[in-house]
Amino acid sequence: MKPAPFAYRRPGTLDDAVAALAGEPDAKVLAGGQSLVPLLSMRLAAPSMLVDINGVPGLDSVEVDDDGVRVGALARHAAVLASDDVRRVQPLVPLALAHVAHATIRNRGTTVGSLVHADAAAEMPVVLRLLGGSLDVVGPAGRRTIPADELYVGPLESSVRRDEIAVSAFFPALRDGAGVAFEEIARRNGDYALVGAAALVDGDSVTVGYLSVADVPTVVDLTGVPDDDLGDAALAQLDPADDIHASAAYRAQLVRVLTARVVRSARVSRQARQPEGS
Ligand SMILES: Cc1cc2nc3c(=O)[nH]c(=O)nc-3n(C[C@H](O)[C@H](O)[C@H](O)COP(=O)(O)OP(=O)(O)OC[C@H]3O[C@@H](n4cnc5c(N)ncnc54)[C@H](O)[C@@H]3O)c2cc1C
Known part of the structure; x- marks a missing residue:
C-alpha cells in the first residue's frame, strides 16, 4: 500500500517547525520515520501534513555531564549507543539500545522519537521511566x-x-554504588521483545521496569522482596495479556525468569562499579 496524500514541510528553524505544526491540526512531526512511515504506508495513520524536523539545526546533540545524559531530538539510536561517555555515566541506556531493532533502523530512528511514539513494547520508554528521566517539549505556549x-x-x-x-x-x-541491567526475550534478534525487563539496584532499593507486559511502560518496586520471590512479587503488580505473539501464561513465566535474572545482573554490575578497597 501507499500512504494517503499529505503535505510536506521541512522548516529550517525550531520556531518555524512549531508554527507549521500549530497551523495544521492534523499535522505530525517526522523524525527518523522508522515508526511513522510504516504506519503511513499501511494507512494506519493519515496526517494531512508532515513537519520534517531534520532540517532544524542543533537537535542532534548527545550531551553528557556528571548529572546525566541529554539526548537531542535528532540524535539517532546508533549515535547514542556508540557514545563511551553515555556508557560511563548511564550504562542502562546502551544496554537497552542494543536491543532496539536492527543496525539499519538504529542508524535512522531517533531515541526521542521512540520516547514520544510511546510503544509499550519499546525499550527506551521503560528506561526513561525506571531512571526517573524527563522529556523537554516546545510548543506555541513555550517550553x-x-x-x-x-x-x-x-x-x-x-x-x-x-x-x-x-x-x-x-x-x-x-x-x-548503584547497578543496572537489561534483559529481554524476542523471537529473533532485533524483533520487538515478547517481554523485557530493566533493573535498577540502588542501596536497598530494587526497581524493575517492564516492556511488552502492559499497555504502558510499567515500573514495579521490589525493595525488600527475598530473591526467591522476586518474580511472583512482580507478577502481583502486573497483569500480562495474550496477543498474537505470546499467551498471557507464557508472558507471566518470562516475567518470573527475567525478573530474577535482571536483578541478579544489576547486583553484579553494582559490585563491578564499586571503587577498589570499598
Ligand atoms: C522493523 C522495525 C523494527 C523495530 N524494532 C524496534 C524495537 O525492537 N524496539 C524499539 O524500541 N523500536 C523499534 N522500532 C522503532 C524504532 O525504534 C523507531 O526509530 C522509533 O520508534 C521512532 O523513532 P523515529 O525517529 O523513527 O520516529 P518517527 O517514526 O519519525 O515518529 C514516530 C512518532 O513519534 C512522533 N515524533 C517523533 N519525534 C518527535 C518529536 N521530536 N517531537 C514530537 N513528536 C515526535 C511522530 O510524529 C510519530 O508519531 C522498529 C522499527 C522497525 C521499522
Missing part, C-alpha cells in the same frame, strides 16, 4: 519539561500535545 512518570498515558499515547515538538530527553546518571 516545558514532562517527568517520565507523567509521560505515558495509554497505548501508543504520550502526554506530549499535538502541537508540541520534543526537543530533548534527559536520562539521570547512575549514582555511585
Whole structure:
C-alpha cells in the first residue's frame, strides 16, 4: 500500500517547525520515520501534513555531564549507543539500545522519537521511566519539561500535545554504588521483545521496569522482596495479556525468569562499579 496524500514541510528553524505544526491540526512531526512511515504506508495513520524536523539545526546533540545524559531530538539510536561517555555515566541506556531493532533502523530512528511514539513494547520508554528521566517539549505556549512518570498515558499515547515538538530527553546518571541491567526475550534478534525487563539496584532499593507486559511502560518496586520471590512479587503488580505473539501464561513465566535474572545482573554490575578497597 501507499500512504494517503499529505503535505510536506521541512522548516529550517525550531520556531518555524512549531508554527507549521500549530497551523495544521492534523499535522505530525517526522523524525527518523522508522515508526511513522510504516504506519503511513499501511494507512494506519493519515496526517494531512508532515513537519520534517531534520532540517532544524542543533537537535542532534548527545550531551553528557556528571548529572546525566541529554539526548537531542535528532540524535539517532546508533549515535547514542556508540557514545563511551553515555556508557560511563548511564550504562542502562546502551544496554537497552542494543536491543532496539536492527543496525539499519538504529542508524535512522531517533531515541526521542521512540520516547514520544510511546510503544509499550519499546525499550527506551521503560528506561526513561525506571531512571526517573524527563522529556523537554516546545510548543506555541513555550517550553516545558514532562517527568517520565507523567509521560505515558495509554497505548501508543504520550502526554506530549499535538502541537508540541520534543526537543530533548534527559536520562539521570547512575549514582555511585548503584547497578543496572537489561534483559529481554524476542523471537529473533532485533524483533520487538515478547517481554523485557530493566533493573535498577540502588542501596536497598530494587526497581524493575517492564516492556511488552502492559499497555504502558510499567515500573514495579521490589525493595525488600527475598530473591526467591522476586518474580511472583512482580507478577502481583502486573497483569500480562495474550496477543498474537505470546499467551498471557507464557508472558507471566518470562516475567518470573527475567525478573530474577535482571536483578541478579544489576547486583553484579553494582559490585563491578564499586571503587577498589570499598
Ligand atoms: C522493523 C522495525 C523494527 C523495530 N524494532 C524496534 C524495537 O525492537 N524496539 C524499539 O524500541 N523500536 C523499534 N522500532 C522503532 C524504532 O525504534 C523507531 O526509530 C522509533 O520508534 C521512532 O523513532 P523515529 O525517529 O523513527 O520516529 P518517527 O517514526 O519519525 O515518529 C514516530 C512518532 O513519534 C512522533 N515524533 C517523533 N519525534 C518527535 C518529536 N521530536 N517531537 C514530537 N513528536 C515526535 C511522530 O510524529 C510519530 O508519531 C522498529 C522499527 C522497525 C521499522
